Amino acid sequence: QVQLVESGGGLVQAGGSLRLSCAASTLAFSLYAMAWFRQAPRKEREFVARISRSGGITSYEDSVKGRFTISRDNAKNSIYLQMNNLKPEDTAVYYCAATLTVVSRDTSGYPYWGQGTQVTVSS
Numbered sequence: 001q002v003q004l005v006e007s008g009g010g011l012v013q014a015g016g017s018l019r020l021s022c023a024a025s026t027l028a029f030s031l032y033a034m035a036w037f038r039q040a041p042r043k044e045r046e047f048v049a050r051i052s053r054s055g056g057i058t059s060y061e062d063s064v065k066g067r068f069t070i071s072r073d074n075a076k077n078s079i080y081l082q083m084n085n086l087k088p089e090d091t092a093v094y095y096c097a098a099t100l101t102v103v104s105r106d107t108s109g110y111p112y113w114g115q116g117t118q119v120t121v122s123s
Contacts, residue, residue: 001026001112002024002025002026002029002032002098002112003024003025003026003112004022004023004024004025004096004097004098004112004113004114005022005023005025005114005115006020006021006022006094006095006096006114006115006116006117007020007021007022007023007117008020008021008117009093009094009117009118009119009120010118010119010120011120011121011122012086012119012120012121012122013121013122014086014087014088014121014122014123015085015086016086016121017082017083017084017085017086018083018086018119019080019081019082019083020036020080020081020083020094020096020117020119021078021079021080022034022036022078022079022080022081022096022114023076023077023078024077024078024079024098025077026077029074029077030053030054030074031053031100032053032098032099032100032112033050033051033052033053033098033099033100033103034050034051034070034072034079034096034097034098034099035047035048035049035050035051035096035097035098035099035103035105035110036048036049036050036070036079036081036094036095036096036097037094037095037096037097037107037110038090038092038093038094038095038119039092039093039095039116040089040091040092040093043092045095045107046061047061047105047106047107048060048061048064048068048081048094049061049064049068049070049081050070050103050105051070051071051072051079052103054074055071055072055074058070059105061105063089064083064090067083067084067085067086068081068082068083068084069081069082069084070082079096081094083119086119086121087121088121088122088123089121090119090121091119091120091121092118092119093116093117093118093119094116094117094118094119095113095114095115095116096113096114097110097112097113097114098110098111098112099111099112
């Protein structure tokens, strides 16, 4: 079992930046592949980015490529999402998720979730 706590959300103008953090309460953090998802109002939760256990492999949803960067620090039991050039359509609740099994872009592949952090981008 792992507990995840996100932080770093807020209100930012279009073109601005935010850095989200997700802290995990587990002694085996390096065994978990991690991901960020987001959910906008009246929409389904969608994949944003994922990172392998070592941090050596990352993958992004097309609309955030070149703007968002996922990273992790296994010594700090944390992952991060650096978001640059934010757009109003990035407005959503952002969730981090963890899995010990097969890494995927589907929410069903992640049994562990944080409570989410709100990101609002004004135009």
